[in-house]
Amino acid sequence: MGDIVDLxxxxxxxxxxxxxxxxxxLDENFEKAVKLIKECEGKVIVTGIGKSGHIGRKIASxxxxxxxxxxxxxxxxxxxxxLGTISKKDIVLAISNSGESAEVIALIPYIKMLxxxxxxxxxxxxxxxxxxxxxHLYLNIEKEACPLELAPTTSSTATLVLGDAIAMVxxxxxxxxxxxxxxxHPAGSLGRKLxxxxxxxxxxxxxxxxxxxxxxxxxxxxxxxxxxxxxxVVDDKGxxxxxxxxxxxxxxxxxxxxxxxxxxxxxxxxDPKVAFPEELASEALKRMEDYKxxxxxxxxxxxxxxxxxxxxxxxxxxxx
Numbered sequence: 001m002g003d004i005v006d007l008x009x010x011x012x013x014x015x016x017x018x019x020x021x022x023x024x025x026l027d028e029n030f031e032k033a034v035k036l037i038k039e040c041e042g043k044v045i046v047t048g049i050g051k052s053g054h055i056g057r058k059i060a061s062x063x064x065x066x067x068x069x070x071x072x073x074x075x076x077x078x079x080x081x082x083l084g085t086i087s088k089k090d091i092v093l094a095i096s097n098s099g100e101s102a103e104v105i106a107l108i109p110y111i112k113m114l115x116x117x118x119x120x121x122x123x124x125x126x127x128x129x130x131x132x133x134x135x136h137l138y139l140n141i142e143k144e145a146c147p148l149e150l151a152p153t154t155s156s157t158a159t160l161v162l163g164d165a166i167a168m169v170x171x172x173x174x175x176x177x178x179x180x181x182x183x184x185h186p187a188g189s190l191g192r193k194l195x196x197x198x199x200x201x202x203x204x205x206x207x208x209x210x211x212x213x214x215x216x217x218x219x220x221x222x223x224x225x226x227x228x229x230x231x232x233v234v235d236d237k238g239x240x241x242x243x244x245x246x247x248x249x250x251x252x253x254x255x256x257x258x259x260x261x262x263x264x265x266x267x268x269x270x271d272p273k274v275a276f277p278e279e280l281a282s283e284a285l286k287r288m289e290d291y292k293x294x295x296x297x298x299x300x301x302x303x304x305x306x307x308x309x310x311x312x313x314x315x316x317x318x319x320x
Contacts, residue, residue, distance in 0.1 A: 011153070014145040018154035019161055025140040026165075033119045033135045034169050042089030043069040045116075047078065049103045051152040052095040052159065059093070059163030066167050067176035075103035083110055094120045097139070097155045099127020108132050121162060123155055137162060178280065193319060197284050198277035200317055201298045201307035202228075209234060209305055212241060212265040216257075219244060219264045232297045232305040233268045239303050242268030245295070274299045275309055285314045 037044055044063055048056035056072055063070035073082060086092065092111050096104045099122035108129070111118050120133035123141050130136040139162070145153035170176075181194060208226035210219050210233055223231045223244065233242035244267050252267035275284040275296040284296055288311050298307035 011145045014143065015154045015157050018141045018143075018145075018158050021140050021142065022158045022162065025138060029135050029137055030165075033137060034166055034173070036117055036119065036135060037068060037091055037093075037166065038170055038173055040089070040091045040117075042087050042091070043071055044093055045071055045073050045086050045090050046093045046095070047073045047075050047104060047107065048095035049075050049101050051156050052097060052101070055156050055159045055163070056093075056095045058160060059095075059167070062164060062167045063170070065181070066171045067174050067180060068167065068170050075101075075107055078107055078110075079103070083107075086111070086114060086116060088114055088116060091117045091119060094118060094129060094133070095122075095159060096120070096127070096129050097123050097152055097159075099124040099129040101129075104129060121159055193280075193282055195281050195317060195319060196277065197275050197279055197281050197298055197309055198307075200281055200313045201275070201277070201309040202313075203298075203307035207305060207308050208232065210244075210264045211236065212263065212268075214264045216259045216262040216264065216267065219267070220249070220259070223249075228295055228308055228310055230295045230308070231264075232308070233264050234305060238305075240272070240274065240297055240299055240305050241265075242270045243272035243295075243297060244268045245293075272297060274303075277306065281309075281314050281317065282319050284309060285311065285319060 044060070046056040046060040053074065060070040060072040071085065073085060094104050094107070099120070105128050108118070117134045118132065119135045119137065120129045121137045121139065122130050123139040124130060125136060125138050139155055139158045141155045141158055143149065144151065144155060178194065206226060208222050208228055208231035210222050210231055212233055212235055219231065223229065230243055230245040232240055233244060235241050242265070244264060248267050248269055257266060273287055273291055273293065273296060275287070275298045277298055288294060288296060294311045296309050297305050298309055300306050
C-alpha cells in the first residue's frame with residue numbers, strides 16, 4: 001500500500017511543480033489576454049480537441065458563470081457549419097498543448113477572415129497556433145505527470161488553472177458579486193445557498209406592523225392575526241423604530257405591564273436587527289443565529305418595513 005500511495009503523491013508533486021512553473025512564467029501576455037476579453041463586446045468562443053476540448057468546455061462554463069459570456073465550439077463541428085456561431089464582436093480562445101492540432105489549425109484562416117482576435121494556450125511558443133495568435137499564453141510545462149510522458153496530465157491541469165486565473169481576474173475587474181453569481185445559479189444546492197431574502201420574505205398584508213401609539217390590545221391582535229410571533233413598530237413617518245416579539249410581551253407583563261393604558265412603544269425593543277431584500281438569505285439566517293432571534297423585519301433604504309422573514313422560511317428553503 002505504501003508504494004501505491006507514494007506513486008500517487010509523485011503525481012501530485014509533478015503537477016504542483018508544473019503549476020509553479022506556469023505561475024512564475026505569467027507575463028504581459030496574460031494581462032493582454034485578460035484586457036482583450038474584458039473589452040470584448042460579444043462572447044468568448046473557446047475551442048480545442050481531445051483533452052484540450054474537455055478542459056475548454058470547463059473554462060467556457062467557468063467564464064459564463066462568473067460574468068463573462070462564453071461558449072465552447074468543437075473545432076470539427078465548426079468546420080461543418082458551426083462557424084456561424086462566431087460573430088465579429090467575439091474573441092476566440094484556442095487550446096492545443098502542441099499548438100499543432102489539425103482541427104484547430106484549420107480554423108485559423110476563417111478566424112482571421114472574420115477579423116476576430118485569437119488568444120491561444122499552448123505548450124509550444126513556436127507552434128503554428130502560437131505564431132498566428134494575437135496573444136499567446138505559454139504553459140511552460142517541462143514534463144507530464146504521466147510516467148510514459150504521453151497522457152496529458154500536468155499540461156491539462158495547468159491549462160485548467162490558467163483558465164481559472166483568467167476567469168477570476170475578470171470577475172474581480174468587473175466587480176462581479178455574490179448576487180450576480182446567484183442569478184446565474186438558480187438551481188440545485190448552490191442556487192439555494194445563494195437565494196436572496198426578497199425571494200423568501202412575507203410582504204403586503206402578511207407583514208405585521210403597528211405604530212408606536214397603537215393600543216396594546218390592538219398590538220396583540222396584530223401579532224396573533226399575522227402568526228409570526230412578532231410585529232414591526234413604526235413612527236408617524238412609517239420608519240422602523242422597534243419590534244415586539246412574544247418574548248417582549250412576556251417581559252413586559254412580568255415587569256407589571258398591562259393591556260389597559262399601554263401602547264406598543266411601552267413593550268417594544270428599539271432599534272431591532274433587520275434584513276435587506278437584496279442580501280443573501282444565508283446571511284440573514286446567520287444574523288438570527290448570532291443574536292438568538294427567530295424573525296427579522298425586512299426594510300428598504302429609508303428604513304421602512306417592507307416585509308418580515310422567519311427562520312423557518314429559510315430552513316424550509318434548505319439554504320443550509
